């Protein structure tokens with residue numbers, strides 16, 4: 029099932045297809061995979077504990093942590109199989125990633141979710157869901173959203189966290 033996954037971006041498809049064979053991936057990484065028993069993998073994502081350098085952080089993040097790098101949750105991979113794109117699965121899966129990040133932040137400190145958008149389309153998708161540029165003009169696809177904004181989004185869906 030995993031081997032057929034194709035989101036249209038080889039690097040991101042391979043991440044799910046090939047790393048599944050790697051012991052380090054099996055033991056360390058935690059992919060969240062949306063599967064339909066009949067059609068296979070619909071999409072997946074990976075979250076990683078990370079931190080954003082204070083000097084690279086926009087004012088709202090820098091204000092949270094005046095001395096050190098800002099603990100964050102990095103969306104290391106995020107993709108929907110081509111057969112299912114444009115039907116709302118990406119938005120649903122991102123909501124799931126928000127829930128996972130908000131739950132993890134109850135135990136491991138995190139103030140934001142950050143990511144590197146693969147291209148303009150992915151960037152537009154994430155901006156529509158509340159992400160903003162981290163602010164480095166040379167890296168316009170580096171985006172973040174505050175955990176407090178994620179929690180506010182989740183409030184609209186009831187008791188999810």
Ligand SMILES: CC(C)(COP(=O)(O)OP(=O)(O)OC[C@H]1O[C@@H](n2cnc3c(N)ncnc32)[C@H](O)[C@@H]1OP(=O)(O)O)[C@@H](O)C(=O)NCCC(=O)NCCS
Pocket residue numbers: 035036037040105106107108109112113114115116117118119120143144145146147149150153
């Ligand atoms: C970016 C990505 C994850 C979005 O997933 P998706 O399932 O297509 O996302 P959604 O369907 O929720 O939203 C995408 C579009 O479909 C539209 N849409 C949402 N639900 C819809 C529905 N029921 N019917 C028709 N259109 C719908 C949205 O308005 C949105 O509009 P757009 O065409 O202007 O982008 C997906 O395109 C992908 O995997 N791309 C390749 C890998 C990649 O770039 N990953 C991100 C790395 S940062």
